[in-house]
Amino acid sequence: MLNDIEVEKLKNLCKESRLNIVKMVYNAQSGHIGGALSSTEILTVLYHKCMNICPKWTKDKNFQNRDRFVLSKGHASSILYSVLAQLGYFPKEELTTFRLFGSRLQGHPVPICPGIDAATGSLGQGLSIACGMAMGLKLDKNPAHVFCLLGDGELQEGSVWEAFMHATHEKLDNLVAIIDRNRLQIDGRTEVVKSLDPLDEKLKAFNWDVAEIDGHDIQAIYNAIENAKNSDRPAVIIANTIKGKGVSFMENNAGWHGKAPNKEDFEKAINELE
Numbered sequence: 001m002l003n004d005i006e007v008e009k010l011k012n013l014c015k016e017s018r019l020n021i022v023k024m025v026y027n028a029q030s031g032h033i034g035g036a037l038s039s040t041e042i043l044t045v046l047y048h049k050c051m052n053i054c055p056k057w058t059k060d061k062n063f064q065n066r067d068r069f070v071l072s073k074g075h076a077s078s079i080l081y082s083v084l085a086q087l088g089y090f091p092k093e094e095l096t097t098f099r100l101f102g103s104r105l106q107g108h109p110v111p112i113c114p115g116i117d118a119a120t121g122s123l124g125q126g127l128s129i130a131c132g133m134a135m136g137l138k139l140d141k142n143p144a145h146v147f148c149l150l151g152d153g154e155l156q157e158g159s160v161w162e163a164f165m166h167a168t169h170e171k172l173d174n175l176v177a178i179i180d181r182n183r184l185q186i187d188g189r190t191e192v193v194k195s196l197d198p199l200d201e202k203l204k205a206f207n208w209d210v211a212e213i214d215g216h217d218i219q220a221i222y223n224a225i226e227n228a229k230n231s232d233r234p235a236v237i238i239a240n241t242i243k244g245k246g247v248s249f250m251e252n253n254a255g256w257h258g259k260a261p262n263k264e265d266f267e268k269a270i271n272e273l274e
Contacts, residue, residue, distance in 0.1 A: 002049070002222050010048060010218050013086060014040050018246045018273050020082040020095055026266040028099035031107065032075040034256040035151060038182040038215070038241040040079055045221040046147060046178070047083045050229070067144050068117045068133050072126020073151035073180065074108035075258065081105050081113070089115040124157025126150060127177060131163050134175040145229055148177045153185030156194040164206045167234040176228040177208075177236040180215065182243035184254045199238060208236045215239030247272055 002010070017040050025031035046069070047053060054066040071080050078098060085092045090104070090113070097103035104113040108121030118129050130148035137144050154160060167175050179199075187193050196202075203210045209231040213220040221239065228235035243257070244250030247269045261269060 002219055006049070007218050010041075010044055013048060013083075014044050014218075015273065016086070017044060017079055017082040019270065020085075021078045022247070022261065022266065022269045022273065024078045024081070024095055024098040025260050027096060029260045030099050031078055031260060032258045033078070033260070034184070034243040034250060034253070034258075035073060035076040035180065035182065036079040037245045037247065037250065038243045039073075039076055039149060039180045039239075040245065041216050041218055041221055042149065042178055042180065042239055042241075043079050043083050045218055046225060047087060049222055050225040051147065052144065053087065065142060065144055068130075068137075068146045070118050070126045070130040070133070070146065070148040071109055071120050072130075072148055073123070073154060074119075074121030074126070076149075076151070076180075077105070077107060077109050077121075080109060080116075084113075084115040087115075089113075123151070123154035124159045126154075127160055127163035128166075130175060130177070131167050131170070131172060134167070134172040135170055137174055138170075138172070143174075145174050145176060147225075148175070150177060150179050151185070152179055152181045152183060152190050152196060152199075153193070155179070155196055155199070156190070161206070164203065164208065164234075164236075168207045172234045173232050175234045176225065177234070178225075179236065179238050180241055181238050182241045184243045184252065184257065186254065186257045188254050203236050203238075207233065209233045210236055210238065212238040212240065215241035216245060 021036045051067040054063045098105045109116045110119045134146040211224045224237045250256040
């Protein structure tokens with residue numbers, strides 16, 4: 001359990017990241033703001049409290065035994081960059097270079113950026129990459145875990161379900177998948193584009209250890225991740241979230257999937273978040 005001081009600190013880090021996300025996408029006039037805002041609490045708790053990380057990009061024992069992370073929904077890179085900057089992987093000032101030519105902070109994560117283990121963004125591929133990492137760690141008898149954040153829209157890809165099946169077959173109990181279940185994708189509601197429900201029952205049928213939580217509840221996220229780390233099976237957390245969380249006119253609005261705010265929208269969003 002997290003104490004009240006820890007929870008409050010994490011809430012402040014989330015507030016900082018939401019401001020960073022809006023500023024980064026506005027400055028670049030490009031990016032995916034809605035899905036970054038929906039996964040803010042998830043990545044903040046994961047990196048600040050649950051993962052064994054190694055901020056210094058060094059090839060020592062701690063580096064080899066670090067937990068791995070795969071951002072399958074790579075278009076939400078702005079939240080990942082904000083969290084990595086908070087942890088000292090690179091200077092916070094570098095966030096202003098997001099999506100600019102020559103920047104290490106590209107629109108989709110690439111390993112040229114410190115803290116990035118896999119280039120992602122082609123939806124439906126991240127969990128397969130995470131499976132490969134988890135298998136490699138087991139072969140090396142490395143105790144590290146692999147975490148993978150997926151968007152719910154990409155669960156409509158068949159390759160994701162192949163990975164769910166493969167992870168069970170290989171007994172990858174060092175793999176934790178987290179689904180950002182905001183129920184919106186670029187074309188609208190996931191259940192209209194291609195229904196996923198009942199998602200929990202489908203995942204249980206693949207013999208995964210399944211938990212479902214409020215993806216904005218810091219304590220619930222922490223508890224679910226810690227439980228997943230101790231599972232004897234591959235574990236998946238369905239995190240119910242709100243796309244565009246924190247900015248009233250972006251919340252539950254598919255139009256803000258991949259749109260940059262204009263000056264007026266930017267100022268309104270900053271005023272709401274500050």
